[in-house]
Amino acid sequence: xxxxxxxxxxxxxxxxxxxxxxxxxxxxxxxxxxxxxxxxxxxxxxxxxxxxxxxxxxxxxxxxxxxxxxxxxxxxxxxxxxxxxxxxxxxxxxxxxxxxxxxxxxxxxxxxxxxxxxxxxxxxxxxxxxxxxxxxxxxxxxxxxxxxxxxxxxxxxxxxxxxxxxxxxxxxxxxxxxxxxxxxxxxxxxxxxxxxxxxxxxxxxxxxxxxxxxxxxxxxxxxxxxxxxxxxxxxxxxxxxxxxxxxxxxxxxxxxxxxxxxxxxxxxxxxxxxxxxxxxxxxxxxxxxxxxxxxxxxxxxxxxxxxxxxxxxxxxxxxxxxxxxxxxxxxxxxxxxxxxxxxxx
Ligand SMILES: [Zn+2]
Ligand SMILES: [Zn+2]
Numbered sequence: 228x229x230x231x232x233x234x235x236x237x238x239x240x241x242x243x244x245x246x247x248x249x250x251x252x253x254x255x256x257x258x259x260x261x262x263x264x265x266x267x268x269x270x271x272x273x274x275x276x277x278x279x280x281x282x283x284x285x286x287x288x289x290x291x292x293x294x295x296x297x298x299x300x301x302x303x304x305x306x307x308x309x310x311x312x313x314x315x316x317x318x319x320x321x322x323x324x325x326x327x328x329x330x331x332x333x334x335x336x337x338x339x340x341x342x343x344x345x346x347x348x349x350x351x352x353x354x355x356x357x358x359x360x361x362x363x364x365x366x367x368x369x370x371x372x373x374x375x376x377x378x379x380x381x382x383x384x385x386x387x388x389x390x391x392x393x394x395x396x397x398x399x400x401x402x403x404x405x406x407x408x409x410x411x412x413x414x415x416x417x418x419x420x421x422x423x424x425x426x427x428x429x430x431x432x433x434x435x436x437x438x439x440x441x442x443x444x445x446x447x448x449x450x451x452x453x454x455x456x457x458x459x460x461x462x463x464x465x466x467x468x469x470x471x472x473x474x475x476x477x478x479x480x481x482x483x484x485x486x487x488x489x490x491x492x493x494x495x496x497x498x499x500x501x502x503x504x505x506x507x508x509x510x511x512x513x514x515x516x517x518x519x520x521x522x523x524x525x526x527x528x529x530x531x532x533x534x535x536x537x538x539x540x541x542x543x544x545x546x547x548x549x550x551x552x553x554x555x556x557x558x559x560x561x562x563x564x565x566x567x568x569x570x571x572x
Pocket of ligand 2: 319320325330331333
């Protein structure tokens with residue numbers, strides 16, 4: 228029997244383990260993918276520390292791309308060798324949200340057995356992965372699957388958050404991006420490609436702020452400094468920040484967003500660091516919309532891939548052999564990854 232290495236979640240509070248598994252065979256309707264690359268996402272640290280609320284071990288990796296290796300019975304319209312991105316949030320496929328391609332907001336999310344490959348089902352940190360339906364595949368054209376694995380989360384998630392706020396992002400508006408890691412570095416590129424708004428990048432790390440300037444941030448602010456809110460208000464003037472995109476979600480970033488947005492603005496909290504947004508009259512200011520976007524839709528992944536095909540966005544990728552996964556997660560925890568780490572099986 229052909230075997231492969233896989234990086235598995237064992238139980239909450241334990242580091243991942245590398246195990247040998249048989250290469251799976253696709254059942255009816257399923258597709259077997261030969262994995263080219265699997266992105267290493269900060270939310271995996273959340274999964275490793277706290278689990279996903281369901282028992283059982285599974286292969287990690289929810290940000291995947293590769294080539295079709297085998298088609299299950301009844302699958303048509305694809306052929307072996309096609310390069311594909313794997314859409315990550317696997318919904319029921321038939322509810323109202325899933326029917327609009329927004330499987331990230333599947334109405335049956337609480338009753339389906341997993342949130343996706345790498346999030347309950349076996350994901351892409353392995354030589355091969357099973358995708359339960361061909362509807363979850365998006366063609367990559369001539370993009371390199373290993374380098375584009377991060378598009379399906381690190382780019383799709385900010386794209387979804389930005390697209391929903393686009394009408395506010397006028398030439399005289401200011402967008403604040405907090406956290407210039409895997410998602411933040413894609414958010415800056417997406418903003419530059421889609422909007423004329425001024426962009427302030429905030430992070431506590433000087434090298435990341437430098438990176439933000441290279442990616443087109445108009446201003447950078449070290450949010451570890453006590454003067455950060457004041458610096459941001461100096462840039463925006465009385466209007467304040469129009470859209471704050473928080474890719475950290477910790478108490479200090481949530482408090483900062485709430486203190487610098489103006490009236491009739493928007494705060495989108497994407498990061499999972501456990502902060503709480505408090506509300507009192509006019510604080511955050513009147514008219515502020517608060518959103519908690521989660522991932523993105525399949526059609527938005529198509530749009531992200533189209534944007535990457537024009538060369539307007541590209542994930543800055545550090546690649547590592549799959550065998551180094553445990554060490555890569557430690558590096559991610561210590562904030563030592565530049566852009567996105569991708570494991571190559
Ligand atoms: Zn993720
Ligand atoms: Zn659904």
